[in-house]
Amino acid sequence: MDIIVCVKRVPDTSEADVVITGKDIKKDDLPFEINEWDNYAVEEAVQLKEKFGGTITVISVGDEDANEVIRRGLAMGADEGVRIYDPAIEGSDGVTIAKILAAAIKNMKYDLILTGAQAGDLGEGIVPVALAEMLGIPHATLVTGLEIQDGKAKVKRELEGGLMEVLEIDLPAVIGIQTGINEPRYVSIMGIRKASKKEIKLLGLDDIGLTPEDVGEAGSLTVLEELSIPPVTKVAEIIEGDPAEAASKLAEILKEQGVL
Amino acid sequence: MSEIFVLAEHRNGELRDVTFEMLSGARNLADKMGATVTAVLLGSGVNEMAEKLKSYANKVLVVDDPKLENFNAEIYQKVLSKLIKDHKPVVTLIGHTAFGMDLAPALAVELGLPLATDCIDLDAVDGRLVVTRQIYSGKVNAKVALKGDQFIATVRSGAFSIEEGALNGEIVTESVTIEDVPYRRFLGYEEAEVGEVDITQADYIVSVGRAIKDQENIPLVQELADVLGGVLACSRPVVDKNWLPKDRQVGSSGKIVKPKLYLAIGISGAFQHVAGMKDSGLIVAINKDPKAPIFNVADYGIVDDLFKVVPVLKEKIKEIKG
Numbered sequence: 001m002d003i004i005v006c007v008k009r010v011p012d013t014s015e016a017d018v019v020i021t022g023k024d025i026k027k028d029d030l031p032f033e034i035n036e037w038d039n040y041a042v043e044e045a046v047q048l049k050e051k052f053g054g055t056i057t058v059i060s061v062g063d064e065d066a067n068e069v070i071r072r073g074l075a076m077g078a079d080e081g082v083r084i085y086d087p088a089i090e091g092s093d094g095v096t097i098a099k100i101l102a103a104a105i106k107n108m109k110y111d112l113i114l115t116g117a118q119a120g121d122l123g124e125g126i127v128p129v130a131l132a133e134m135l136g137i138p139h140a141t142l143v144t145g146l147e148i149q150d151g152k153a154k155v156k157r158e159l160e161g162g163l164m165e166v167l168e169i170d171l172p173a174v175i176g177i178q179t180g181i182n183e184p185r186y187v188s189i190m191g192i193r194k195a196s197k198k199e200i201k202l203l204g205l206d207d208i209g210l211t212p213e214d215v216g217e218a219g220s221l222t223v224l225e226e227l228s229i230p231p232v233t234k235v236a237e238i239i240e241g242d243p244a245e246a247a248s249k250l251a252e253i254l255k256e257q258g259v260l
Numbered sequence: 261m262s263e264i265f266v267l268a269e270h271r272n273g274e275l276r277d278v279t280f281e282m283l284s285g286a287r288n289l290a291d292k293m294g295a296t297v298t299a300v301l302l303g304s305g306v307n308e309m310a311e312k313l314k315s316y317a318n319k320v321l322v323v324d325d326p327k328l329e330n331f332n333a334e335i336y337q338k339v340l341s342k343l344i345k346d347h348k349p350v351v352t353l354i355g356h357t358a359f360g361m362d363l364a365p366a367l368a369v370e371l372g373l374p375l376a377t378d379c380i381d382l383d384a385v386d387g388r389l390v391v392t393r394q395i396y397s398g399k400v401n402a403k404v405a406l407k408g409d410q411f412i413a414t415v416r417s418g419a420f421s422i423e424e425g426a427l428n429g430e431i432v433t434e435s436v437t438i439e440d441v442p443y444r445r446f447l448g449y450e451e452a453e454v455g456e457v458d459i460t461q462a463d464y465i466v467s468v469g470r471a472i473k474d475q476e477n478i479p480l481v482q483e484l485a486d487v488l489g490g491v492l493a494c495s496r497p498v499v500d501k502n503w504l505p506k507d508r509q510v511g512s513s514g515k516i517v518k519p520k521l522y523l524a525i526g527i528s529g530a531f532q533h534v535a536g537m538k539d540s541g542l543i544v545a546i547n548k549d550p551k552a553p554i555f556n557v558a559d560y561g562i563v564d565d566l567f568k569v570v571p572v573l574k575e576k577i578k579e580i581k582g
Contacts, residue, residue, distance in 0.1 A: 013396040014470075014528060015549045025400060095368060095375060117361070122395050124377045125356075129333075129365035138334065138443045141362050154447075159271075159358040160417075160512050162452035165331070170443040180500030221374030226403040230394065236545060236561035243568035250544065250569075251576035253560060257542055259464065259521040260488075260580050 001054035001111045001148070003045045005078065006101055006131075007038040009062055009069040010121040020227045034069040037116025041177040043184040044146060045114050046077035052148065055079045057108065061089060061100050067200055074195035075187045081200035088205065088212035093220035094126030100215060101127065102134035103208035110172055112153070117141045117176035128176030138169040141176030262295040265321075265349040267302075267340065268313060269359050271331070272449075275309050278355035278417045283316040285382055285420035286353055292384040295350055299429065302339055304329035315425035321347075322433045330446040333362040339436050341370050348410065351389055353382075356414035358513075364414045374406040380419040389413065397530055398553045417512060418535055455507045457491050464490025465519040467510055467537070470497040471526025471547070471566055478503055480567075481525055484574045487581065493517065495527045511536035526566045529554025546570070 011030040019026040034042075045056045057080040058073035060066040070081035084104050092100065105113065113135075118125035125141070132139030144164070145156030148171070157165040158178050205211060217223055239246045239253070254260045264286045269276045279299075286297045299317035301310055304326045313320045323339055340363075344352060354360040354367075356378040368375035380401075381392035389411040395402050406413075459465060466485035472478065478492075485492040492508065499509045510517055511533040522540035526547060527533060534557050537543070545558035546566050555561045562569055 011396075013399055016399075017551055018396055018399040020400065025396060094377070095365070098365070098369070120397065123393075123397075125361045126365045126375065126377055129362060130369045133366035133369040139362070139366065140333075140444075142358050156450065157358060157362065158513055159449075161516070162506065162509070162514055163271075164450040164452065165358070166447040166450055167332075168445045168447055179496070183502065221407045222376055223405050223407065224402055225390065225405050227395075228401045228403070230398065230401045232556055234556050236543075236555045236558035238550075238555075238561045238563055243562075243564045244572045246562045246564060247569045247572035248576050250560065250562060250573060251580055254521070254542075254544075254577070255580050259542060260577060 001048060001052045002109050003048060003054065003056045004105055004108060004110045004113045005038070005041050005045045005056060005058050005073060006113070006115040006127065007042065007058055007060050007069050007073055008035045008116070008119050009033070009060065009066050010035045010119055013121070018229070020229065023224050023227060025227070032065070032068070034072055035116050035119045035121070037118055037120070037177055037179055038069070039184045040179055040181050041114040041116050042073045042076050042078065043182045044177055046185070047182060048112070048148060049077060054111070057082060059084070059101065059104065061085070061097055070200050071192055071195045072187055074198055075191035076185060081198065082203060083200050084203045084208065086205045086212065086215070089215045091217040091220065091224070092215050093222045094122070094124040095130050096215055096220040098127045098130035098134060099219070100208070100210065102131055103210050104203055105131075106135060112148070112171055113174040115174065115176055117143070117178045125176070128174050132174035135174070138173040139176070140167060140169055140173070142178045143175050144178045144181050146175060146181065262293065262350040263298045263319075263347060264290050264293070264295050265298050265300050265344065265347070265352040266317070267300050267352065267354045267360075268309065269355045269357060270303060270309055273309070275312060276355070276357070277422065278357055278415070280316060280422040281418065281420040282353045282355065282415050283313070283425070284423040285415065287423070289351065289382045289384060293350060293387065298349065300340070300343060302328045302336055310431050314429045314431065315427055317425070317429040318427055319429045320431045322431060323436050324433060325436070325438055327438045331359055332441060332444060332446050333366065334441040334444050335438060336363055337367050337370065338441075339438060340367055342436050343434070344371060350410060352412045354412070354414045356416050360414045364412060368412045373410050373412050374408055375412045376404050376406055377414045378416050379413045380416050382413065382415070394531070397528065399551065416531065452506045455505050457508070459491050459493045459508060459510065460515050460517055462491040462517070463520045464488045465493050465517060465521065465540075466490055466523045466525065467493040467495065467527060468498060468525045469495040469527030472498065472503070475501075475503040480570055484523075484570055484577075487574055487577050488521070490519070490521070495530070495533045524554050524558065525570065527554055528552045529557055
């Protein structure tokens with residue numbers, strides 16, 4: 001079975017003091033990583049390959065830095081890496097990113113396409129479902145369980161409130177992977193170093209039959225106008241002091257509030 | 261007059277809250293756009309639900325067909341795209357839910373319409389839709405403009421509060437020929453496994469997030485829950501990593517809880533988590549990131565390392581309780 005996994009390199013803002021500069025945030029000091037959802041998608045692909053054989057191609061849209069997450073995928077067990085880039089793609093919205101991926105993937109051989117259900121930076125959740133529509137194949141997103149049998153995928157989609165939807169779709173298909181579907185393997189620095197010897201195929205817009213007008217802001221139907229820090233509606237009363245002092249004060253507060 | 265479509269979301273015969281939230285938000289948008297609000301209800305045997313929608317919309321557009329009984333993104337897409345082509349609504353709103361996320365992007369691509377997802381606010385500027393959505397895990401708001409004259413947006417659950425409706429929309433039933441979708445089959449629903457602890461019944465909840473770092477550290481917070489006479493719950497990453505079972509997860513894809521005390525430890529406070537605990541009596545957060553969104557929900561906070569705070573807190577509570 002031949003699997004394509006779409007991955008994205010994203011900044012980790014979880015512990016960062018985010019600073020807005022124009023239509024972006026300051027990223028110089030931020031650590032970058034593979035999008036968490038995509039990491040689960042790569043692991044799922046590797047587990048399927050271990051079971052059924054075949055190949056895994058990791059593909060990413062982005063500048064040279066994106067090689068980092070492609071290499072990580074190679075280190076986890078992927079066979080090929082493909083990166084698509086042109087300066088014109090900056091400002092592409094989610095649907096346009098799907099368009100770029102579709103243009104490249106339609107010429108490739110695949111039985112299954114895995115993506116993260118969404119990305120941790122922009123959180124749009126557009127790519128898997130839009131990509132499937134463009135390729136004219138079935139899809140399912142927010143998938144927390146995947147079984148392949150007889151050219152079909154039996155998937156569990158995570159709904160709200162702990163409920164799951166079970167469905168069956170024909171392959172090839174695009175599956176948007178939700179976190180928690182598996183336990184992504186550890187990737188060693190050595191593994192990544194070894195994978196860095198493998199050549200990553202670079203595709204430009206010409207190679208995939210698109211023009212600069214098809215991508216970026218020009219090719220997108222949505223445009224980012226402005227960023228702002230969300231207004232704060234409520235702020236917790238912060239209990240000051242060193243950890244021991246703060247903990248003691250908190251215990252007293254809990255007593256006063258009648259919860260102890 | 262142009263219409264705003266709001267796709268009613270329902271499961272097992274019940275309309276979901278997000279439907280009424282979107283209809284409430286759509287009324288304001290309709291005023292700004294000089295449009296009317298149409299609730300679009302696709303399903304099988306949906307008369308009762310249609311009646312419930314009447315007061316929230318100027319029109320309830322119903323397609324009632326056995327093929328629409330269970331949610332199937334591809335079948336819903338076919339019916340909805342036909343309705344959008346026929347009626348040309350200026351805006352179509354869909355919940356940013358497991359249902360909407362599986363449907364909206366394909367619908368937008370099929371129709372060639374702009375799509376903004378997970379919107380928390382909707383505005384009209386010169387007849388165009390301008391939305392607000394959150395990026396970088398809620399740390400930044402992005403204002404996004406949609407091009408053209410027809411738009412699709414998915415709306416975050418809880419983004420709008422439900423305003424009682426005073427309208428009396430006419431119920432209009434249309435029949436649409438629905439092609440079979442042999443390549444996608446709904447097999448059923450499955451409940452997550454139920455363990456021995458029901459966190460929704462607890463008065464005191466100690467809830468732990470990603471910052472607990474390792475399964476080895478779970479006993480530390482379990483002990484705190486024990487001295488409080490409460491239960492241990494968690495946010496999504498802890499379940500993803502298999503450190504605690506799924507039935508302990510608080511949030512939109514887990515459980516909704518309203519304990520007397522919710523003690524959030526090492527939880528950043530993503531909106532999906534907050535949706536599951538914001539109505540708790542007293543909320544206390546311990547997190548070393550002072551900018552963590554959890555501090556905008558909590559009543560009290562300690563900005564510090566949980567591994568330094570929790571052991572002392574446990575001893576102090578033990579002392580007080582004697």
